[in-house]
Every structure is written in C-alpha cells, then in structure tokens.
Amino acid sequence: MKHPGPAESVSPPPAATALFGDRLDRAEAYYSLLAGDGVEHGLIGPREVPRLWERHILNCAVIGELIEPGAAVVDIGSGAGLPGIPVAIARPDLRVTLVEPLLRRSEFLRRAVEELGIDVRVVRGRAEEKVVREAVGGADVVTSRAVAPLERLAKWSAPLIDAGGRLVAIKGSTAVDEIDRDRVAVERSGIGQLHVEECGGAVLDTPTTVIVGTKRAGAGASRARRERRSRRAKEKG
Template sequence: MTRGVTPEGPPAELPEPPPAAREIFGDRLPDAVRYAELLAEVGVGRGLIGPREVPRLWERHLLNCAVLAEVVPEQVTVCDVGSGAGLPGIPLALVRPDLRITLLEPLLRRTNFLNEVVELLGLDQVTVVRGRAEEVMSELTPVHVVTARAVAPLDRLAGWGVPLLRPYGEMLALKGDTAEQELKGARAALAKLGVVSSSVLQVGKELLDPPSTVVRVEVGESPGGVRFAAKRAKAARRGGRGSRRSP
C-alpha cells in the first residue's frame, strides 16, 4: 500500500489498466495506477466512491475523465468544481502537467483525501481548496477553464461554475447520454450568465468505447452575468482578493 495513506476496510479488487491507459497517461501511468489503488482502497473505505465502482474504475472514471485533456487549451488555469474524489481534476493533472489546477470541494473528508493524493503523486501544480463555489467565488482568482463531473444539472452547475471564469473562459462539464437534452433545457439560464456559445463534444473517440460526452459553454466579457460582475467590482473597490486577475 502507498505510504502515508491507510486503507479503511478490506482492499477492493482492482482490474489491471486497459491498453488505452498507456496511450492516455504515458509515462504517468504508474501514478495513475497508484491513484486507482487509492480510490479502490481508501476511497471505498471512506465512502468517497461505491465498492461497485471498483471493477470499472478505469473505463468509467479515470479514462473517461483523462480524455477531457483533448479539449483543454495549453498553459491555462483550471478549477475543478465539486471535485469529490478528484474526478476529473486528478486524471487531468496527470495527463497535462502544463495546467494549474484548483480542486474545489466543500466536504472535509474529501479535501483530506485530495490533499493526500496530491502530495503522494507529487502534483505540484494542483491546489486543494475547501468550500462551495457560490461561497468562495469572490475570493478565487478567475480561471480560464472550469471542469465538473456528476455535480448537478447543467443550469445549476453553470450558476456555480461560470462566475469562476475569467472573460472569454469556458466551462467543460462531463455529462451522459442526455447531454443534448440537458443543454437545450438550460439555454435560457446560460444566456443570463453571459454564455455566448454552447455545444456538445465527444472526446476520446479513438481510445474509448463509448467516448466521453462533454458540454462546453463559453462566456463573453462578463462571465456570471450582471449581478456577479457588480459583486466582483465592489470587491475590487474594497481591495479584496476577488479583484485579482490571471495574467
């Protein structure tokens, strides 16, 4: 077992990584295996994932999240909202060391796990922040990209994630088969948040069957809409941390 993290309960049986894992993670595959082991043992023991998910950890979780790297621009800042056990933030960090990633998660037991994983895997470009997006958004430096997976319906998720974006940023939400329908139902809410473009993408098509489905929403000059722009401007006048901008 990995030093520094103690499993709680009997170890779950984890399958070997599939051939696609080598292509996706490259020389970071040993770290991806280490992370999978932590999810299967510590993650299950602490109730972060269900034991039934262990046999499909690779295909359904790690690889499904890691291929998100295909549509994330180079050298940008990322905030993974509701990161949970680190999905998709940790796989994305392993595949893309050029990214500066914040894992945002409100629950203490999950942030403890995330901090342990970040330290054990040497992910120096990753920061863990405990809090809810709607409570800390004015304190965080706006990012280029927000990611999320299995957090909330798209309209509600956008209300948390879009205000974290810098101007002309984008939110990438991993969704399932109902992505098109969900996006259609959320368009009015997205428009109020300053979203100027939205689409459904398939990523990992050459490596995964089925590929991962991603809803991409792009914002204009005022992400989050008028109310949030006014809130951040007020924080800037007070000299608060909410006035900071990414270079």
C-alpha cells in the first residue's frame, strides 16, 4: 500500500493554522513523518492516515490550553509522539520530554525531533522505572494518550509530578466512568481533584476529552526530592 509522502500530504485544516501559527510547517512535516515512516514502522495504522490531522495531531495539540507557560511537560508512553510532539510544536515555550520504552519507537521519536527542529528530549524507559523518575521527575505536567486505565496511569504518573503539578490524560467517552471507578485508587497515588475538561472547542468540531488531576502537596515529596538531588548531583559530576 502506498502512503502519502510530503508531496501528497493532505492540506492542513484551518484549525491547524490557528493552533500552530508560524510553526505550521513543522506540523506539516510531522504529518508527513506519521503518514510515511509512522505507518511503515507500525506506529500509526494505515486507515488512520486520512484523519491524521483531526484525530491525532490537532486532537493532541489543543491540550496545550491547559498548560501554564514555561511548564516542564513529560509525555509518558509517547509512542509516535502523541500528544507530546504536537504540544511542543504548538507551544515552543514548554520544556517537553517524551518517555517511551520501546527501542523502535524511541528511535523514531529521536529522528522526528531532529528532523522537525524542535527542542524536545527523548528518554527511553518506562515511567515506573527509577532511572526514568530520576531523569524526568519534578514535572509540572504529565501527559498521556491511550496508555492505560486511569488507576495504573496515575500510579505511573504521580512520582513524576511535582507537588501542585497536574496529570493531563487524553481520554474518550469513558472519562467520567474511569474517574468514578478509580477515584479512590488514584487519590492513594497522591492525585486528587479529578475532573473532566474539554479542549479545543473553539477550533475543533469534536473537542478533546481530558482527565485532569492535581498532585497533592507532600504526596511522595520526600522521594521526589531525593531523586531530584541525585539527578542534580550527577549533572554537576
């Protein structure tokens, strides 16, 4: 099956211009990477190509409206770079790190970041691993998309989030049900104030549904401090 290359790319919808502005060329280049190498490497299904803009790139980029300027953002289970790369393109003020355990996917991410010319770090590993916590802990926001049920997602994300920081997880129609089912377990992880928000209503026909939670002050703080001190010591050494 032939997949669209750069010359065959579907023209970006008006929402793309609104979201990416003068960085639209980077978003178009990312589209081409997903439609080409992303499909060839099994990161994106061939049937998703016609709806890459609406269902994947724009659907992810709009969560930037929930993130404060200059925030440190960690995207866990990043896969093909969703939502981290669209957010980084739309919001160059953010400090974005992509966390992905699989070698093939992490190599794709490193290549994509280099080709797109965006200031994004790629860390290979699982969010629950100590080495990853030491590398990226203390984030203002941890994002994810279709990674795991909310209970597991919170357990992996909470150690990476600084006190007062937030979990921002893209979900679908199950968002409210997941909160009802997993609220107690998520709160045990140190994340409270769970609620659903919709992003992109001003530019998308179908807004993106997101679960948002806030890391309580003191929840896991001592471990996070130890890991930050360890990381800083290594950087100085």
